[in-house]
Amino acid sequence: MDKIAVLIPCYNEEKTIEKVIEDARKALPDAVIYVYNNNSNDRTAEIAAKAGAIVRNEYMQGKGNVIRRMFREIEAQCYIMVDGDDTYPMESAPDMVDKILHHNADMVVGDRLSSTYFTENKRPFHNFGNSLVRTSINKLFECDVRDIMTGYRAFSYEFVKTFPVLSKGFEIETEMTIHAVSNNMQIENVVIDYRDRPEGSESKLNTYTDGFRVIRTISRLYRDYKPLHFFTVMGTILAFLAIVFIIPVFIEYWETGEVRRFPTLIVCGFTMIAALQSFFNGLMLQNMAISSRRTFEMQLNGLHRKKMSLIYKNSDDNDD
Template identity: 70%
Template sequence: MDDIAVLIPCYNESKTIEKVITDFKNALPDAVIYVYDNNSSDGTDEIARKAGAVVRYEHMQGKGNVIRRMFREIDARCYIMTDGDDTYPAEYAPSMVKKVLERNVDMVVGDRLSSTYFTENKRPFHNFGNSLVRGSINVLFKNDIKDIMTGYRAFSYEFVKTFPVLSKGFEIETEMSIHAVDKNMFIENEIIEYRDRPDGSVSKLNTYSDGFKVLMTIAKLYRTYKPLGFFGIVSLVLAALSVGFFIPIFVDYARTGVVEKIPTLIACGFTMIAALQSVFSGLILHTMLQKNRQDFEKYLNEVNDKKREKLSK
């Protein structure tokens, strides 16, 4: 088991990968640096190998797929995840590692949004999207993570080995944040300086399609992790529709003694039944979620036992 592992997922980062590896070697001389190449066509893997990194491959396209492979294959007491585009300064890594190893933090979030991100990033919709995602998750999940979508993080062994990676692409950071909050893991923010990509380095993010995927991921994860809240909202909407269409029918009936819109009345009844079913679905799933959290705590103890065994060898 490594003490510190630096994880760098890469797709066509030949312009910057050598500098990133060199910077992290200088900042964390005892760390093992892993570069996972995701079907690059510009020689990123060869440059990384010559720079002294351990190079491995993930052929399923997408950052989420790369992170899944990394988390499965690498054992370490502390993990640093960064990008290969030289936007995250390596000098913050020792402080992030210290929080994991000495304070038992499960996830350290490299917080760009509290420092230079909005001035360095030249894409205004990215700025708006980051603020929207941060605000949405902090309200829906009641947490204080300062930067939800940052790719610069430090993790404990326990987080890495218990995190179920479901996302295939750039939604992975959002999924990490929500998982840590839901499982009551120890989270801290580390304010970092962000710098925009150097000339010649091109972002792989699509502002609109990837932004839509992130928002859909938030909705799906809210349904999964907060079923009572999600289905409660659905129930309120259905109940409001039912009552809204029923009131004119009732007013007409009170005035004339005749129900003229029988089909609408039947639809209102079925809509109210659906609203009640939604409430009870949320209650059942909420109970199942509580049981899942209890099981997770037991699983976390098993992972701790495995960690101690590996450290003792």
């Protein structure tokens, strides 16, 4: 088991990957640096290997697929994940590692939005999207995570080995945040400086396509982790629509003694039934979510024991 593992997912980052590796080595001289090449068609893998990183490949395209592979293969007490585009300062890494190893944090977020992001980033829709996602998640999940979409994070062993990677692309950061918040894991924020990509380096993030994927991921995870809230909102909306459309029918019946709009009456009746079903579905799914949380806590306990045994084994091997 490594003490510190630096994880760098890469796709066509030949212009910056060498500097990122060098900065990581300076900031964390004891860390093992892994570069996961995701079908790059430039010299990313070659340059990373010459710079001294351990280079591995993930052939399924997408950042989520790369992270799934990294988390599955690497065993470490602390993981630092950073993009290979040289937009994040590795000087902040020791502080992030310290919070994992000595302050019981499960995830440390490299917070760009509280420092230079809005001045350095030249893509205004990215700025708006980051603010929107941050506000939405903090309101929906009642938390205080200051940068949801950052690619610069530190993780504990327990987080990495319990995180179910379901997303394939850039919405993976949103999924990480919600997983940690919903499972009551300790999250810390470290303010970092952000610098825009150097000239000639292009972002792989599509503002609109990936933005819609992030919004869809938030909705899905809100439904999965807070089903009672989600289905109560859905039921309330349906009940409100049923009541609004049934009121004219009742007024007409009160005045004439006749029901002239039977289709409206029937549709409103079924809509109200759907509202009740939505509420009771939320209750049942909430009980299932609570049961899943109990199982998760037991899994965490088992992983902690496994980690400690690996640490002791490494210590004994080093003594020998």
